[in-house]
Amino acid sequence: MSSGQLDASAAARMPGDDGYRHAARGDTIFVAGEAGEAFRVRAGVVRLDRESLSGADFGGLALAGDVIGAETLMFGAYTYTAVALSPVVLESWLALAEQDKERKLMVALAARERRTADVLALRCGKAVERIKRLLSLLAGAGGTSRSEPTVTLPRLRDIADITDLKVETVSRTIAQMNDGGELAIEARRFARLFYTPDA
Amino acid sequence: MSSGQLDASAAARMPGDDGYRHAARGDTIFVAGEAGEAFRVRAGVVRLDRESLSGADFGGLALAGDVIGAETLMFGAYTYTAVALSPVVLESWLALAEQDKERKLMVALAARERRTADVLALRCGKAVERIKRLLSLLAGAGGTSRSEPTVTLPRLRDIADITDLKVETVSRTIAQMNDGGELAIEARRFARLFYTPDA
DNA sequence: CGACTATTTGACCCTTCTCAAATCGGGTGG
DNA sequence: CCACCCGATTTGAGAAGGGTCAAATAGTCG
Numbered sequence A, B: 001m002s003s004g005q006l007d008a009s010a011a012a013r014m015p016g017d018d019g020y021r022h023a024a025r026g027d028t029i030f031v032a033g034e035a036g037e038a039f040r041v042r043a044g045v046v047r048l049d050r051e052s053l054s055g056a057d058f059g060g061l062a063l064a065g066d067v068i069g070a071e072t073l074m075f076g077a078y079t080y081t082a083v084a085l086s087p088v089v090l091e092s093w094l095a096l097a098e099q100d101k102e103r104k105l106m107v108a109l110a111a112r113e114r115r116t117a118d119v120l121a122l123r124c125g126k127a128v129e130r131i132k133r134l135l136s137l138l139a140g141a142g143g144t145s146r147s148e149p150t151v152t153l154p155r156l157r158d159i160a161d162i163t164d165l166k167v168e169t170v171s172r173t174i175a176q177m178n179d180g181g182e183l184a185i186e187a188r189r190f191a192r193l194f195y196t197p198d199a
Numbered sequence C: 001c002g003a004c005t006a007t008t009t010g011a012c013c014c015t016t017c018t019c020a021a022a023t024c025g026g027g028t029g030g
Numbered sequence D: 001c002c003a004c005c006c007g008a009t010t011t012g013a014g015a016a017g018g019g020t021c022a023a024a025t026a027g028t029c030g
Helices: A001-013 A073-075 A099-122 A127-142 A155-162 A169-180 B002-014 B071-075 B101-121 B128-143 B156-163 B169-179
Strands: A022-023 A028-030 A039-045 A047-053 A055-062 A080-084 A088-093 A150-152 A182-186 A192-193 B019-022 B028-030 B039-045 B046-052 B055-062 B078-085 B088-093 B150-152 B183-186 B190-193
Touching: A022 A127, A047 B101, A055 A080, A055 A099, A055 A192, A055 B101, A073 B028, A073 B101, A099 B046, A099 B071, A099 B101, A127 A150, A127 A155, A127 A169, A127 A192, A155 A169, A169 B028, A192 B088, B046 B156, B055 B078, B055 B101, B055 B156, B128 B150, B128 B169, B128 B190, B156 B169, B169 B183
Parallel strands: none
Antiparallel strands: A022 A088, A028 A080, A039 A088, A047 A055, A047 A080, A150 A192, A182 A192, B019 B088, B028 B078, B039 B088, B046 B055, B046 B078, B150 B190, B183 B190
């Protein structure tokens, strides 16, 4: 519906020079109902949404290493809609007749269980805690290096959907954290984190 | 730690006369860290917990048809602790050298993605909505028949953990629903639901 | 530049959390 | 069979944290 979706269809589907598919923050990677292949996330963060009566509601996150769109192998169509929350790099997963298929499926299954718990934890506790946990998660997966406490901030709207808070609350909370020195916003879309992952 | 765990070790490990393993409400099915096999839930509801520094926190639900403990195939040990929230019936899953392994793995993967979204929805919105959604989910999976709006109520503590509410709030909310005629509690542990699944 | 969308901020209300205590239920040891 | 213990459930009163509604600002894309 937004212009982002159209850009996405172009950007997300076109393999880059390196052979991987790239998607920018906000791009739609694939839409529920359409056919396509499964991907493995090499970098970035992807938001998965389940289409429901009243629009789409948040149904999970995929970080580096996770597999998305595996349902198409079963149903021939995506069950979820995937949107990039930060610059994303994707590679094909399980192209037909691949080696080690069973092992890959098991790895994907185990990863998804872990991720479920991660995402559930993002809806636990008070606003500050939820947002801290989310940013830590994003930093751990989306950062340039594992020790770099920097995050590409998703839109407040996305943060709100993921944590089940309201946009206004997210805005206020992040401002508070910024004032309190727990985090520093740079260039309006990047944040440097100054707290420990589990605090 | 409670007596339930010991009973569980006995009850959950011992295949019944029908060849399936049974676990009663409250029984621990398996514990994180120990070795064992994977199961498919035939009936009932299982709570999965991830062990963390401060005890265990809720990490997912498994309903009829779902697979639990698939991690042992990868890591040789359970990553989660599984507890029965209602009477549960389990069957072995993927015993070595089984047919159709790939397909089963795919089915399990797809099921888990769906379940992730289900569980996330249980932490959305106000107390009444969360509890309604949870009971509907349990009724759909744990009921004797799909049209039977009856649920075995988990302990308030479990409901609270799953929905991220406090026990007191759960107690008050259920009482309210009972008074309001949205639900009728029978025999202290069963509830008959009078609302539509998505309301 | 102009239309739109995203982000901030303020004021005020409502829901849920907290703390405290009383009850209820189940199971146990006499 | 009964008194007692301990965890589970209820209830109350008051405080906090978020949600709401309204509006002003700041970005973005044509």
